[in-house]
Amino acid sequence: METLEAAPPVVPPAAAPAPPARRRVALTPYALLAPAAVVLALVIGYPLVRLVLISFQDYGLRALFTGRTRWIGLANYTAVLHGDEIAPMLVRTALLCVAMAAGTLVIGMGAALAMRELGRRMRTFVTFCLIAVWAVPNVAATMLWTWLFQPTYGVVNWLLTHVSGGFGQYDWTAHTPSALLLVWLLVVWQSVPFVALTLYAGLSQIPADYYEAAAIDGAGYLTRFRMVTVPFLRPILLLVTVLSVIWDFNVFNQIRLLTNGGPNEGTTTLVVWSFTRAFAGQSYGQGAAIAVLATALLVALTGYYVRRLVRAGEGL
Amino acid sequence: MHRRIPAALAAAATLVVAGCGGGDGGAKSPPATDIAGPGTGAGKTLTVWYMNGDLSDAAVAAIDRQFTQETGATVHVQIQQWDDINTKITTALAQNDPPDVIEIGNTDVALFAATGGLSDISGPAKTMAQGQSWLPGLVGPATVGGRLYAAPLFAGERAVVYNKKIWSDAGVTAPPATLAEFTADLDKIKAAHPAPDFSAFYMPGQYWFGGVQFVWDAGGQLATRTGDRWTGALESPQAQQGLRAWKQFQNTYSTVASRNLFNLSPDYNAVFAQGKTSAILNTSVNAVLKIKPSLKGHLGTFPFPGARAGTNQPVFLGGSDLAIAAKSPHQALALAYLKTATSTAAQTGAIAGIDGWTPISAQLIDQTSGSRSDLLKAFSAAAKRSVATPASPGWATIESDKSLQAFFGDISTGKSAIPDAARSFDQHLTQALNAAQ
């Protein structure tokens, strides 16, 4: 097992380099970072501050048209938190997010591992499938989903009728469990390509000789997976996990177009709610307050993993 | 790490607050009072936004030609898409150089009218109307606090479109005159087509445009107004009766699968073109003919009969208004454009003549209905008894959160008992229609 022990130091503690010239260290990293920082500060940082400010204001259409706003302290937050919608919404948002992220990661990881094992032609075909799915525009994807699962006319209902009968008229969006399943299927279908391709890209970085060495040592597939793949892939895997959780927490268009949060708010998540308040209810202040709360919640939920992610591979 | 982020945010905040000082101050534009006279617009260009699919290019060009002749100004037309249109108009009106004239769907006008985005045109509107009474369904939502914020552009309303062949095969040869005749006809058609995926009348359960007709026909209303306060009115005995009639009709003549569907998904025109139904309630026959051109000559139309003999069901009046952005620098010219678009020449020539839409006043409807084809006459007849949605900015909330669709859907599926559904929806109506903007 000596060879396996050599695997983790692939990213050796020394990877954080001793800079070649001490004097330039002070400025070089900041100079390299500057373009990204400027763009982000301009387009996200500045609006983000405005978002927080708006959440303390009575900000509706009139404010937008006239530029005159009124500070109302925490009124937006209390209005949002005192509704009886908030508790079930939080539970629903969290559960749906975990279910979607887990589904995406398991299937995506499976696809990435399979791609590594497959022959070149099969691999190209899988790549093609993934990228074709990824390329379908959002509006078309949701429309396809509505069509596939339509009562009377949907292909899925037609197939299910032929398999088990009596499904032809089933309306998926009319019942909370099947509406949630519909959203889950769509989001996982759309998210797997990014996860699979990124993980595969990460897998392809693992030097083949580590596997060969492990194979010579008689390690089985699972051992190799555990001892070589996982440690090597950890930074990318963690990153993809955190990103999936973040994106699935914020899933919006799919729900709005597919179920519009229904039936009876059965598929309304925090973000859908924020949008409804801001744009349908014309209260940008309350919408902003929900967004701030949602972000804070997400930061709290992912804090542990984010910390691990920042440390991953740094050996610090 | 934890300490650094707030520090960075605070630093950014000071920057932003410093940046916020300038700009954004809303310069109040003078109220629009004077209509630009002949020739005063020479050398100027007016930007006008139209909605995709409403007026044809030819109709818009005809209006623009007339406007250029009258004022000397040229028109720059931009076509906008429906998806997220309210957000688009909202952000456009918030800019310092907005478009001058904007076409806005009649039920959405109230949203912008009451919030300072549009010019008050109450004064010059009297000159434009030239003694005609504009349809309440078009100007009602544009009237807030007694002031008018938009002029009507065109109207569209719903009538029954039916497949003559399916009807005559079932032994029905003439369109019905009363509701009793109508249901008797549908019963015959239903008996002739027992398949579970066939609807004698395809009325998707969430199709609220159909649902409100039953409420209004029974004498009910969506909401009533006392002073400045709106109250949801679906719990009233009349509205309850209308909702029961709706459920009865929907459940009897439309498929079980349609009970929780909206009319565009699946497209009810396609359902009709497929021969899976013998009748639908629609604003025109064009969409059906585009899918299946061979149906030309097999289509008939009539207004949906009302419960009281000799009446039609009151219809939801769709259509559009033209409004002037409050921040537009061309107020007088923009008023002149509204005057042109509402003129008898433009209404009979472009709106009714070229596009076949219903013109904007009862007088003009009478004037044009004689020249309309038989297929279109039913729409003119339906327009005579039209009702507007509540003229509150909050109405946009009801339409965009799709709660009205869900309300009728829940009644059609039987998920909620009618009194329960009405009670909770009344609460939502009251809350949304009175929400401060």
Added chain:
Amino acid sequence: MTRRVRPGRVALNAGTLVFCAIWLFPVYWMVNTAFKPAGDIVAPTPRFLPFPLTLANFADAVHKPHFASYALNSIIVTGVVVTLSIVVAFLAATALTRFRFFGRRGFLVGILVIQMIPGPALLIPLFLSLKSLDMLDTLLGLMVTYSAFVLPLTIWVLRGFLHGIPVELEEAAMVDGADRLTVIRRILLPLVMPGIIAASVFSFIVAWNDYIYAYVMMKDQSRYTLPVWLASFSTNIGVDYGGLIAGSTLFALPIVVFFMLIQRRLVAGMTAGAVKG
């Protein structure tokens, strides 16, 4: 690696085919529908092959007004966003993996938190900000906006890949007399290429697909992008499903082509790993 025919391999291939069939089905249904005549699009008995076949939907789609100019705008915006975000992110990722400095972790966490803000909530504040910056109604404003949206992910992905490359490699090259640029071009770039590809496809799709920002930020209709063209199939009186689905097919095509052209590079890292051993 030697390859033998064994049951595991057959099962793997079979499982892969099942996965591909499920994932590809909706795409197939989109393409299939795009070729159907209007009357066949909604049919109670599904038609699995588009016969009788028609190109009318595609003709409708490309004959919509502004198709060409919107396509050009989309290509310009997407091209700039992909290039700009990769270059900027590569610089940032280099700083984050090759140097230790004050604020490094704060930056990393910060850009991750940015990802957590719900997208729709940012629309109005972002609109107001671009208004203050006088960048509304310009393609530049759109490019900067999309770049900012994709930068956090791009930086994180490239950082992950740069971490996998030992510094000794670069140092050895420097000792051999290579300058910094050569090191980046000859050693770092090939090694992070898989990451660059994954990130650039992501950026491509974000910039190519966005509707709401393009619609709201641009005022003159000549500056819209292709998603606005896709939206033009829906009107208040009905949706042209045939045109929309054909338009979506055409719309997805460049992404597939773009990726299939560069996907071979995804495996470049494999050989890179061997260098190190």
